[in-house]
Amino acid sequence: MHRFANPARFLRLAAAIQPWTAAATVLLIGAGLYFGLIASPADYQQGQTVRIMYVHVPSAWLGMACYSTMAIASAMALIWKHPLADLIGKSAAPIGAAFTFLCLVTGSLWGKPMWGTWWAWDARLTSMLILFFLYLGYMALANAFDDPTRGAKASAVLALAGFVNVPVIKFSVDWWNTLHQPASVTKIGMPSIDPSMLLPLLLMGVGFTTFFVTVLLVRVRSEIMASKIRAIRLMQIHSTPGAVASGEVVG
Amino acid sequence: MTRLSEIIRRDLRLALRQGSDSIMVVTFFVLTVVLFPFGLGPETNLLERTSAGILWVTALLASMLSLDRLFLADYEDGSLELLALTPTALELLVIGKVVAHWLTTGLPLIVAAPVLAVLLQMNGDGFATLVLTMLLGTPTLSLIGAIGAALVLGARRGGVLLSLLVLPLYVPVLIFGVGAIDAAVQDLPSKAQLLVLGGMLLAALPLAPWAAAAALRQALE
Amino acid sequence: MTEGWPSSSFSADGLACVRGERVVFAQLDFQLASGEALLLLGPNGSGKSSLLRLLAGLLKPAAGRLSWNGAAVADDREVHAARIHYVGHHDAIKPVLTVLENLRFWARLHDPDSGDEAARMALERFGLWRLHEVPGKLLSAGQKRRLNLSRLLGAPAPVWLLDEPSVALDKASVKTLEAVIAEHRARGGMVILSTHADVDLPGAQALHLDRFAPAPAAAVEAWI
Numbered sequence: 001m002h003r004f005a006n007p008a009r010f011l012r013l014a015a016a017i018q019p020w021t022a023a024a025t026v027l028l029i030g031a032g033l034y035f036g037l038i039a040s041p042a043d044y045q046q047g048q049t050v051r052i053m054y055v056h057v058p059s060a061w062l063g064m065a066c067y068s069t070m071a072i073a074s075a076m077a078l079i080w081k082h083p084l085a086d087l088i089g090k091s092a093a094p095i096g097a098a099f100t101f102l103c104l105v106t107g108s109l110w111g112k113p114m115w116g117t118w119w120a121w122d123a124r125l126t127s128m129l130i131l132f133f134l135y136l137g138y139m140a141l142a143n144a145f146d147d148p149t150r151g152a153k154a155s156a157v158l159a160l161a162g163f164v165n166v167p168v169i170k171f172s173v174d175w176w177n178t179l180h181q182p183a184s185v186t187k188i189g190m191p192s193i194d195p196s197m198l199l200p201l202l203l204m205g206v207g208f209t210t211f212f213v214t215v216l217l218v219r220v221r222s223e224i225m226a227s228k229i230r231a232i233r234l235m236q237i238h239s240t241p242g243a244v245a246s247g248e249v250v251g
Numbered sequence: 252m253t254r255l256s257e258i259i260r261r262d263l264r265l266a267l268r269q270g271s272d273s274i275m276v277v278t279f280f281v282l283t284v285v286l287f288p289f290g291l292g293p294e295t296n297l298l299e300r301t302s303a304g305i306l307w308v309t310a311l312l313a314s315m316l317s318l319d320r321l322f323l324a325d326y327e328d329g330s331l332e333l334l335a336l337t338p339t340a341l342e343l344l345v346i347g348k349v350v351a352h353w354l355t356t357g358l359p360l361i362v363a364a365p366v367l368a369v370l371l372q373m374n375g376d377g378f379a380t381l382v383l384t385m386l387l388g389t390p391t392l393s394l395i396g397a398i399g400a401a402l403v404l405g406a407r408r409g410g411v412l413l414s415l416l417v418l419p420l421y422v423p424v425l426i427f428g429v430g431a432i433d434a435a436v437q438d439l440p441s442k443a444q445l446l447v448l449g450g451m452l453l454a455a456l457p458l459a460p461w462a463a464a465a466a467l468r469q470a471l472e
Numbered sequence: 473m474t475e476g477w478p479s480s481s482f483s484a485d486g487l488a489c490v491r492g493e494r495v496v497f498a499q500l501d502f503q504l505a506s507g508e509a510l511l512l513l514g515p516n517g518s519g520k521s522s523l524l525r526l527l528a529g530l531l532k533p534a535a536g537r538l539s540w541n542g543a544a545v546a547d548d549r550e551v552h553a554a555r556i557h558y559v560g561h562h563d564a565i566k567p568v569l570t571v572l573e574n575l576r577f578w579a580r581l582h583d584p585d586s587g588d589e590a591a592r593m594a595l596e597r598f599g600l601w602r603l604h605e606v607p608g609k610l611l612s613a614g615q616k617r618r619l620n621l622s623r624l625l626g627a628p629a630p631v632w633l634l635d636e637p638s639v640a641l642d643k644a645s646v647k648t649l650e651a652v653i654a655e656h657r658a659r660g661g662m663v664i665l666s667t668h669a670d671v672d673l674p675g676a677q678a679l680h681l682d683r684f685a686p687a688p689a690a691a692v693e694a695w696i
Contacts, residue, residue, distance in 0.1 A: 144406035172423035253584035268568040329562020338554035
């Protein structure tokens with residue numbers, strides 16, 4: 001970051017929004033858990049295991065939404081060269097990877113009673129697995145350079161290339177799955193939804209989203225702090241010795 | 252266009268005089284395929300059933316193996332800067348380099364594949380489709396790989412990182428490549444799969460050089 | 473090669489350069505007309521190489537603009553690439569190609585119509601013609617640098633951007649380089665050159681890059 005991109009406005013905005021999204025997260029997920037675990041019926045086929053859905057499905061949504069966020073931020077970073085967009089992309093990736101991982105773990109837990117095995121090559125789970133790999137590649141690339149701005153730019157191109165590929169991968173995996181999967185295996189998916197199940201699902205979905213926004217704001221703010229520290233260090237290295245004492249500038 | 256043929260000719264000449272890449276890639280392909288019967292057992296039925304998958308997965312790894320050299324030598328000796336300063340679209344030069352790379356590494360794989368298919372007991376009906384899928388699929392792999400190769404320039408551990416970046420993007424090519432061969436072996440029509448492979452190549456042809464050129468310009472900044 | 477370049481002007485207006493996350497220089501202006509030379513001076517890290525890469529089009533300026541005869545250079549990258557030669561720190565020589573093949577490739581890439589005759593004259597000028605069939609890997613550092621410099625003559629371009637061109641050159645070769653630059657300027661070409669040492673450019677403008685470094689506090693003031 002440099003003086004041609006001033007994040008002061010973003011920092012003020014973030015500080016104003018963050019308490020509200022944090023409070024909304026607590027309320028929404030609290031209510032979602034109450035309705036999901038206590039005030040909703042078990043499924044007549046799947047029994048209590050259907051409650052995994054209230055975590056599994058929103059995680060899948062967020063896993064995909066985070067990748068879209070990254071791709072949009074990357075496009076903005078490449079077109080308008082705004083460093084803030086780079087930081088948003090970089091900060092969103094680990095959150096998205098965590099959601100995708102959660103989706104895979106809960107899918108596996110759900111699969112055990114449904115299929116009798118921890119992992120089945122179900123089309124949706126397989127697509128999420130590849131999405132997880134895309135996240136891993138993005139994060140590895142973003143951290144692979146000594147110069148953080150170079151990592152941010154390279155990973156922005158990768159995020160866009162990946163984003164273009166996501167529908168192709170989804171289509172291929174679906175096609176592959178129908179080819180190999182015997183029809184008798186029940187797929188994980190939302191059972192015909194009863195309103196008593198829809199309410200907790202939506203609450204959790206919105207709650208996960210506000211959680212994402214909250215964590216994203218925290219991460220972007222800390223990235224800004226980190227580049228502020230780098231800027232001060234660089235300035236100390238490159239200023240003529242003795243010209244400016246570091247204390248004056250920082251103070 | 253003159254410039255395109257100029258860069259293809261240079262890269263082919265370099266590959267010819269340095270000599271090692273094509274031979275190493277094919278050797279890797281052959282060796283790895285030969286490992287499978289040791290791992291799976293020499294049972295004819297099993298090998299026949301898995302041959303398309305083994306060949307495609309191994310070809311994909313082999314073509315990835317040589318990718319990190321695609322831009323690295325030019326990057327290290329300063330040639331890439333001069334290429335970027337050529338009075339023509341950098342995308343065109345990327346296409347030239349990918350074509351040369353495919354001719355020296357993709358094409359030998361396609362020549363070797365039918366021989367290995369014999370070793371793996373592949374049903375004779377699949378041979379023509381095998382070559383066809385590779386003709387349509389390996390250029391797509393090279394194109395997608397070019398994006399990855401451009402992105403990892405200057406990165407720590409570029410080679411390993413490259414595989415992490417491009418392997419997930421290779422999945423669709425793998426699925427339809429194997430799908431077409433499997434269909435042909437079972438006497439089913441494989442035209443749809445081949446069309447999808449062709450479609451992916453046509454989509455990658457303009458998009459991948461564009462993304463790779465963007466990545467190269469960043470690497471030079 | 474014998475006819476002169478049309479009278480032109482190359483100017484920078486309020487250029488700023490950011491490397492990594494640091495502002496290297498800002499508010500940099502210069503104006504160069506046909507036949508003139510610009511000498512870039514300044515200590516390490518003051519941005520001489522960055523400015524040359526920026527003028528070549530490898531870097532994008534963070535602010536300001538570059539113009540050629542009043543028209544923005546950024547509008548057409550390819551046209552700008554056709555009028556410059558850039559000699560950077562690396563010599564871009566392929567070890568398995570011969571001296572002549574190395575030069576001819578770059579000359580044809582720059583200008584597909586450039587002939588073998590120009591390549592031969594360029595190599596003769598820099599004293600490399602007797603080595604023209606020797607592969608690049610056998611060249612010494614000085615010979616590699618001369619081969620890189622012979623690109624300047626292999627395909628003509630009006631603007632030469634030279635980053636420390638005298639590195640690895642012996643005294644006689646520096647004299648040759650000075651003479652080649654003088655002839656280029658006499659034909660109406662421009663030269664922008666950074667050097668730590670001893671390249672004689674009569675009548676060149678000097679640009680002290682350390683004068684355009686931002687005040688130390690300015691680089692961080694946005695943060696406080």
